[in-house]
Amino acid sequence: MCNGWNAYASMLTDLDCISRAAVVGLDGRMRGGSPGFYVSCVESAEIVRRIDLHRYAALPIIVGNTKYAFHTRGENSLIGRRGVERIYCVMADEVLLLAVAPDPGRAQDAQRSVERMAHYIRSQGVGAKALP
Numbered sequence: 184m185c186n187g188w189n190a191y192a193s194m195l196t197d198l199d200c201i202s203r204a205a206v207v208g209l210d211g212r213m214r215g216g217s218p219g220f221y222v223s224c225v226e227s228a229e230i231v232r233r234i235d236l237h238r239y240a241a242l243p244i245i246v247g248n249t250k251y252a253f254h255t256r257g258e259n260s261l262i263g264r265r266g267v268e269r270i271y272c273v274m275a276d277e278v279l280l281l282a283v284a285p286d287p288g289r290a291q292d293a294q295r296s297v298e299r300m301a302h303y304i305r306s307q308g309v310g311a312k313a314l315p
Contacts, residue, residue, distance in 0.1 A: 188215030188278075191300065195282050198296050200289035204282040214278060221247050227279055230272045234261055246270055246281060259301065262294070269293065275301035276308070 188206040192215045195204035205216030209231060211224030226245050233242070234256075244251045244263035251263025251270045259274040269284045271294055280301055284293030 190215070191280075191304070192216045195280075195296060195300060198292070200284055200286060200293040201282045201296065202285045204280070204297075207279045207281065209277050209279065216281075220281075220283075222281060223247075230261060230281075231274065231279055234259060234272070234274050244270060244272065246272075257298075260298070271297040273297050273301040275304035278304065280304075 191206050192204040195201045196217055203217040203220040205220050205222050206214040207216075207222050207227040208214050211227050213222060216222070226247070230244065230246075242253055244253060244261055246263075249265065251265045251268070254262045254264045254269065256262065257273075261272045263270045263272075267285065267287045269287070269290050271280070271282045271284065273280045280297055282293060282297045284290055
């Protein structure tokens with residue numbers, strides 16, 4: 184995995200509200216992420232397709248062979264839940280950011296953090312082609 188994208192994932196997991204994070208290219212390849220947090224090409228492609236096509240109702244979000252119940256969506260995002268955990272899947276130009284928040288009391292902090300990271304990536308024009 185590329186060190187540049189690992190830095191983005193590390194910035195998210197350095198926050199107390201996020202336990203695991205990954206950056207996945209729209210080609211489905213992992214660009215960076217937390218150790219042991221793997222997202223398959225099929226899983227990431229399905230998430231991207233659902234965000235692009237606004238298909239989300241009652242379908243689970245599967246990441247790392249873990250099924251999260253659909254919770255809500257935003258303009259460029261899907262949010263799932265599994266017990267108290269939340270998963271945030273946010274499109275940012277040519278990458279998909281995924282982050283797991285284990286504490287429901289910090290869910291809003293986690294969501295804001297992932298959305299801010301996605302906004303930063305978009306504003307800088309940092310896409311999958313920009314980093315090795």
